[in-house]
Amino acid sequence: MGFRKRLQSRIYSGDNVMGLSDLRYLPRWVILIIDIGFIAISVYFSCYLIEKLSFNTIPVFKEGIPVFLIILGISIIFMVIFKTYAGIIRHSTFIDLFKLFLAIFSSTVLVAAISFSYYLSTGQRMIYMSIPFLVIFFTASFMLMFLFRLFVKEVFHFAREVRRSTLRKRILVLGITEQSVAMARAIIDNPNLPYHIVGFLTQRQDSTRASLLGKPIYTKAKIERNSKEDLMLDGVLLLQELLTKEEMNRWVTFFLEKDLQIFKAPSLQKLKSNDSEVTIKTLQIEDLLNRKPIKIENEDVKRRHSGKTILITGGAGSIGSEIVRQVALFEPKLIVVLDQAETPLYDIEMEMRSSFPEIDFKFVLADISNRHRIEPLFQKYQFSMVYHAAAYKHVPLIEENPHEAILVNILGTKNLATLASRYKVNRFVMVSTDKAVKPTNVMGASKRTAELFVQALQNTENNSTKFITTRFGNVLGSNGSVIPHFKKQIEKGGPVTITHPDITRYFMTIPEACDLVLQAGAMGEGGEIFVFDMGEPVKILDLAHRMIKLSGFEPHVDIKIIYSGLRPGEKLYEELLSDDAKTLPTHHEKILISKDPTMDFQNIEKYCNQITKAALRREKVEVVQILKEIVPEFKSNNSIYEVLDK
Template sequence: MKKLKDAFSSLYTGDNVVKLTELRYIPRWTVLFLDLSIAFLSIFISYYFIEKLHVRVNFPEYIYIKIAIIITVNALFMFVYKTYAGIIRHSTFFDFFKIILCSGSTLSVLLVINFIFSLDVGKPLFLYPNLFLYFFISISIMFFFRMVIKQMFNILIDYKGSSKIRVAVVGVGDASVSLARAILHNPNYPYRLEGFLTKRSDSNKALLLGRKIYNIDKFFKDKNLVNQFDAVLIIKEIMSKQELVEWMTCALDNGLKVLKAPTLSKMRESDFVGGIRNLQIEDLLNRKPIRIENEEVKKRHSGKSVLVTGGAGSIGSEIVRQVAQFEPSVIVVVDQAESPLYELELDLLEKFPHQKFKFVLADISNSYRLEALFENYQFSMVYHAAAYKHVPLIEENPHEAIFVNFLGTRNVAMLSKKYKVNRFVMVSTDKAVNPTNVMGASKRTAELFVQSLQGSEGNTTKFITTRFGNVLGSNGSVIPHFKKQIEKGGPVTITHPDIIRYFMTIPEACELVLEAGTMGSGGEIYVFDMGEPVKILDLARRMIKLSGFTPDEDIKIKFIGLRPGEKLYEELLSNDATTVPTHHHKIMISKDPCLRFSEIEMLCKQIIKSAVKRDKLQVVSILKEIVPEFISNNSEFEVLDKKKIEVSDI
């Protein structure tokens, strides 16, 4: 009521447009009053027509009683069908249908009254043409009234929305129309619907929700037309990756922003505005996610004790979240990063209040600290995600890679064997394949050690390794790095114009880890179909455009050269490896060369001693002995490869 009062009072203040559009709905009693007024008007119009036709009405002396009967019956059915309950500016065919039911029911009752009255008196109370005229006139005026109010609100909203973002909704399907209608009918949204875009060429002259439908080819050829819009709005869920890239390219090349919206079925209307966001580069890199629905995964975790090392990291924390859904008896989360571990604890206790967690601040290179956990919790599943992963840092500090990536893995794996853990699953990387840096070589050494344990004496644990590429949005990955550089105004730094990488999502990576933990029989290295590689230069250009800037003009791209140990492309399989398919067409087993436990254990003791002494060259030299395919690239350790070649020549 206050809103209505404010709207009418604003007629005197000159701010009536804004106030009226802020009015959420006309009170129901007002709509009922207006409908009854329309009914009253319809009676007089019908009588006016009858009079002009020179037809005498029955019982003219009871005219006011007859009007009262019509209004009373009509009002009764207005309450029955609640014709006054709908929000007028959102009127649809359903509201029109209710009006027809209401007026039709009124007509039926009046016809019954007329029939009974004629049986008793000899002639009907109402003229039948009069009743049918009233029926059609009242329906028409009530519907016309609603359409006028609805159109008036649309005009006022458009007037108020002159400073809003002018959007073209992509598509003319049900989802797109629902999205457009939500924008059109809510004045609080910061968007103004200007039209629709489609690939179809048969809709050029058609209107949808009162807006034009433009063919994509003709639209982007007309610069004056393009300038009437600020952004295109897409629904990501109804598009393929190829369509998404195509629409994004067309929009960005013509200076338009690209916005994405969820389907209305996935979001409450009150949250809808917050659901519209700028298209992110992750949306374009996302392949169709692999959903692994395996009842065995749930059985392996439900009611079991689970350990996750590196649990505060990007991969580790997602593993913890996914495992928590299977209700294990306890999840022990180990990490040496204090603040991330504490933040994870707060998050998990809020999201999984009934799940038992144990958060342990520990270094996995300390076997005594770890053994207390194994002894206490008797783990059934161990997920080993703890590792150092930044190539340049590890190249400078190879001994630290030995302590964490190798010795830490050795400790967790040996304890898993000792305490007869059912399954040990290690998270590895594609950088372990034909490594050109210490980080990759240290992970390959860890892979070899874990594989060697499978056939070692007295072992009952299934040792499994998963190997995949870069993870979207993980800590320190390229996309968050580029975002920060763009926010600062550039430049965006790329090591080499031809560098390419594979990408996958964090949930997808963790689903692979969980699946591998259940499908493996021990000793396997699982590799993943990563899809098509992405050129990092193209990635940077797209991110700059999506941020509303022009590459090399607003934001510069700078090439800084390959970092120590970095290579142009990553591989998932070594040169002499073959693959074996699994029951899932996207997951394969890599048949890599293996070492016996006695062989690698002797070399491991040597490399650990060298790491303790901080002897960089000796550490890397032993790494190259363990991993013969390790050839350093753009690194100080290339000298070791030259010596190796000289010795072999002799």
């Protein structure tokens, strides 16, 4: 009834296009009737073939129609017993085929037994040439039913593929390896994915006449000769783990030139799970900038955290929150997370209590420049390690409010470091920045001053704390970084604003940066500044071009790029080492120790007290003037404070 109603609805509703892929399955009674028809055809065909082969006019059935009905009835009984009609045909398996075989074989055996019994009791044959007849009947009926099911399965598959190809993105899979083929098969078998596999793409020239999964293999030359409209393509799927960074960049450049969308696949296991939340995603600029993370298997890292009490300042920020996540993996006794930003602190609290219910956390809303608020924490918890990631970091804002940077970046660091030394904290790890090298802005100079203070404190009498500094460049996806900013501008339709066409920056991922911080905390002996091999710097203009193209737009056509001029304190090129710094190797080739000039503790403490008093009086010019005395290489750039350098 349901099938008939759906059919009538389609006919009389005005939509006369019957989509086979819309049907859930053929009703069981329809399949049974069709199978009965096949049995009748098989009986008739067997009789016809016996008569033609024997050149005999004797009828095959002695009793005619009654024998025909007996065979039909026996076949129906066994089809009901084995439920050959019960499965969904387009999902038929070997078990369904075996049930079909058993039903027809049992029917044939029972008919043979009845025929033999009839012969023994009457001395006459019920079926002329019974053995050849039964062999032909068995073969014909099994083949007809099997081919019917195969035909229905293929029709539904074809209808589904046609529907998918019209409604879904038509993509190529890059590569012809086993992983590429397995990924393509998983996409074809996953109904939740809005993608249709058109074929495979390779640089090899010896595979063009072959096919994989019934799909053609395209060459790079063919893609070069034709447009995506000619090839009827929407995009290409990449398997990142199969490509080196250089290969990835070459292919991405090629695809962007051909205006093809670029997609990245999740892991094969996730894709096969048919989880609706697991999907293929558009390639992001982070995927191109992301190098293979540096991971150092170091039991010392775990030993220094397991069962210990840890303080993480700035724990609600981009870097600090990731440090919290990584430290929690080592099962410490207690993690105290401190930040002055209320909402982000609440967010990280909800996340960590959900992800690590077995870990004891303490979330503290406090300002590190307030020593009276901070000291009770050191008294109460007796920290083993302190990770100091709290800082003001936005260059233009700090340039306008230099006194605020002093209170947080310098006074806050001084408070924490002094308390760490007083309360015998084992290790104090400070997160610094590449902007502290030959600074051109207040933010960088304030961080360099903080570096000088903790280094000087290392060598004071009665100090047992190991003070360690980590210095790295821009972090992908961190709050206020250029990539999220560009993404928002592209989503709004542009324009994308760049301060200068030649500006370049180093980039690293948040997990990579935090891994460096943890490793430095484990390997440091005190007083070092650890720097990281950040690879080649990235030109921000090239970054913007790629981000626009990856979003499906054309730079300067769909999305404008405008130059806003260097912001106060901003410089074109960042550096990780100062000109007069020397480097020492560590046990990992990508991590170095920078031997920068230092200052004795009495001088840096005197300067810190002096600049703090000026900051409390909101004396901006005096603050910057003192900074330039502390950090002689600090030369303001594109800033009102340039006059102080003359």
